[in-house]
Amino acid sequence: MSKADDVKGLIQQRLDKALVAQQPLARKNVERLRRVNPGDTPQELIRRLDRYYLAGVTASGGASGAAGIVPGAGVPTALADVMLFTEASVLYTLSLAEVHGMHPEDFERRKLLVLTVLLGDSAVGALDKVVGRTGPYWARRIVNAIPMSAINRVNKVLGPRFITKFGTKQGVLVLGKQVPLGIGAALGAGGNHVLGRLTIKSARSIFGPPPTSWADDDREAEVPLGLDDH
Secondary structure, eight states: OOHHHHHHHHHHHHHHHHHHHHHHHHHHHHHHHHHHOTTOOHHHHHHHHHHHHHHHHHHHHHHHHHHTTSTTTHHHHHHHHHHHHHHHHHHHHHHHHHHTTOOOOSHHHHHHHHHHHHHTHHHHHHHHHHTOOOOSOOHHHHHHTSOHHHHHHHHHHHHHHHHHHHHHHHHHHHHHHSSOTTHHHHHHHHHHHHHHHHHHHHHHHHHOSOOSSOOOOTTGGGSOTTGGGO
């Protein structure tokens, strides 16, 4: 097995682990933010998630860019950056799902939701081909409506596409990080900032407009009273 295959395998493993570990964390994340910011509407809370996500991935990119000047450290550091970006993107996407009232309990549905957000138009094209176009905002259909047979088929297409496409984007950043301290940090942070903004833009088109108010559910008792008035 080549080194490239090893790296792809590591990224795939990290994605799969994040899809399992981040699901309960996303739910707790949204519950905590609602407790701390009881006046937030769903739209306002999503803006908070956007800011936290973008700040986090930008900071991790800057750190890996700075570490890129260490002889022999650039590629492993960049790989760690890919993994951190992947984990942050999974948590961000699943947190958005919670705000939208979607709870993708099935692993394959969670995977397709995250891959669709991260791959954007490429994923939508694959969904159109396998499922057929049924209108905008794929997220709710992925979580609730698309048959599992179709979910599995699309995941088999998008999984390798994610590894290749995302790795290629980060591969460009690896080259940029092998430069003097300061310049490398700026390139690393700037690259992740761009990727983060693209992810946020893609999430908007996949999830659609946020709910206008908080829906009642079995976790309402954990949220301060009065939220439904916002």
